[in-house]
Amino acid sequence: MPHEVIMPALGMAQDSGVIVSWLKNPGDPVKTGDALMEVETDKATMEVEAAHDGYLADVRAGAGDSVPVGQIVAIIAETAEGAGQAPSGNGAERAAPDETPAQAGAEAVPEGHEVIMPALGMAQDSGIVVAWHKEAGEAVAEGDALLEVETDKATMEVEADRAGYLAAILAEAGDDVPVGQVIAVISAEAPGAPIRRAMAAAPQGGATAPGPEPAARAEPTPQTEPAPGPDPAAAALPTPRPAAAPKPAGRVLASPKARRLAAEEGLDLADLVAAGHQPPFHVADLETLRALPKPAAAQAAAGAGPVGVGEVGVVSAEVDATGFDAFRAWLQEEGTAPSSPRLLAAFAAGALRAARTDEAPLTVAAGTLGTTTAWDDPDRAPVSADLPESEARPRLVLRDLTGTALTGIKPAAAPVPVVTITRRGDTLALHLAHEATLPDEAALTLLSGLADRLQEPLRHLL
Numbered sequence: 001m002p003h004e005v006i007m008p009a010l011g012m013a014q015d016s017g018v019i020v021s022w023l024k025n026p027g028d029p030v031k032t033g034d035a036l037m038e039v040e041t042d043k044a045t046m047e048v049e050a051a052h053d054g055y056l057a058d059v060r061a062g063a064g065d066s067v068p069v070g071q072i073v074a075i076i077a078e079t080a081e082g083a084g085q086a087p088s089g090n091g092a093e094r095a096a097p098d099e100t101p102a103q104a105g106a107e108a109v110p111e112g113h114e115v116i117m118p119a120l121g122m123a124q125d126s127g128i129v130v131a132w133h134k135e136a137g138e139a140v141a142e143g144d145a146l147l148e149v150e151t152d153k154a155t156m157e158v159e160a161d162r163a164g165y166l167a168a169i170l171a172e173a174g175d176d177v178p179v180g181q182v183i184a185v186i187s188a189e190a191p192g193a194p195i196r197r198a199m200a201a202a203p204q205g206g207a208t209a210p211g212p213e214p215a216a217r218a219e220p221t222p223q224t225e226p227a228p229g230p231d232p233a234a235a236a237l238p239t240p241r242p243a244a245a246p247k248p249a250g251r252v253l254a255s256p257k258a259r260r261l262a263a264e265e266g267l268d269l270a271d272l273v274a275a276g277h278q279p280p281f282h283v284a285d286l287e288t289l290r291a292l293p294k295p296a297a298a299q300a301a302a303g304a305g306p307v308g309v310g311e312v313g314v315v316s317a318e319v320d321a322t323g324f325d326a327f328r329a330w331l332q333e334e335g336t337a338p339s340s341p342r343l344l345a346a347f348a349a350g351a352l353r354a355a356r357t358d359e360a361p362l363t364v365a366a367g368t369l370g371t372t373t374a375w376d377d378p379d380r381a382p383v384s385a386d387l388p389e390s391e392a393r394p395r396l397v398l399r400d401l402t403g404t405a406l407t408g409i410k411p412a413a414a415p416v417p418v419v420t421i422t423r424r425g426d427t428l429a430l431h432l433a434h435e436a437t438l439p440d441e442a443a444l445t446l447l448s449g450l451a452d453r454l455q456e457p458l459r460h461l462l
Contacts, residue, residue: 070180
């Protein structure tokens with residue numbers, strides 16, 4: 001089936017993007033990860049990658065066109081047939097974006113700045129509202145966390161990009177909202193009647209599916225004779241417990257992240273169905289799954305030793321980004337600047353090596369949203385060296401979110417330590433999520449060493 005290429009939202013304040021140039025021609029074959037086009041926002045110019053294999057077709061916007069977030073700019077077709085169409089005009093003029101809940105009920109929604117569901121990657125066409133951190137009508141400051149959004153890769157906080165009042169909430173927890181759709185309105189003045197409602201249309205899969213209709217209540221049969229009293233012999237017998245619902249035999253509907261985390265923790269999503277909960281399931285449902293009573297066999301196994309993953313510990317740090325920015329600018333002037341993930345992987349490997357007592361090879365993976373590359377011992381080669389990618393399991397993973405509007409992430413259990421790096425102005429924030437397999441002392445040494453390297457890179461070059 002063909003796949004839509006949309007204009008992504010790389011920040012809550014972005015409502016459109018300008019196509020700088022297409023890096024593929026209509027009809028060209030593309031592979032997943034190939035750069036399709038360059039897009040300019042109010043913050044940066046960046047490449048947009050293909051999320052599927054196929055052929056570039058039906059290009060609907062050309063260089064210089066300003067395209068609303070969430071609007072289709074091209075199609076990736078399965079075959080080359082009919083894939084050579086070029087744009088014939090401004091894409092923003094040819095196709096208007098879908099009507100949003102705010103537009104559909106404009107008479108009921110207060111005026112103000114519209115908050116949209118952001119796209120955090122080209123493969124994402126919707127996001128699930130996990131929870132709101134602000135109530136309708138509540139005052140918000142710029143940078144306040146408004147809500148948590150779950151994608152197929154992570155659960156992240158979305159911040160307010162301006163101060164005001166949360167005048168309207170247009171999607172509730174569990175709603176699966178298309179990218180670019182309005183989910184809230186921030187007004188300059190306190191609203192007289194703040195609005196809070198779910199999506200106007202049925203969600204695509206985020207809301208909990210309704211359970212089965214209750215069986216019709218049987219009408220009592222008139223009795224002409226008094227009912228016999230209880231049998232003393234039957235009363236002495238123990239009351240049998242109701243049998244547990246059988247586990248479903250087929251695939252249980254769940255988000256990719258919920259499925260991945262459940263597998264890492266050794267949890268069975270079918271247990272939720274057997275307990276009476278209705279799919280599809282999301283990350284928030286894992287708390288309910290963890291609280292379910294364990295079967296006797298699982299309890300016996302638990303008594304013999306630990307099962308699944310351990311508790312997640314979090315260590316955080318903040319550093320001045322001036323030194324790191326100056327170092328990267330110097331590398332660019334010299335023409336030897338590596339990619340940001342490659343540079344961060346080198347610093348992280350050095351910090352992790354100092355936190356360990358052995359000299360075993362270190363594989364470190366680093367990347368931005370949706371793209372991760374692993375290298376072996378990236379700290380033992382010049383930062384400008386083009387290292388081959390590694391197939392080994394990484395000992396540490398870095399997620400560079402400095403190019404997005406995100407400032408935090410709710411850590412989840414993972415088989416290896418994960419460092420998330422976000423940015424606000426000239427400050428870099430580092431968050432290390434680790435399990436019991438990484439001792440607290442080693443975690444502190446690791447994050448402290450990485451913070452030192454980012455703040456004063458020249459001191460740590462070999």
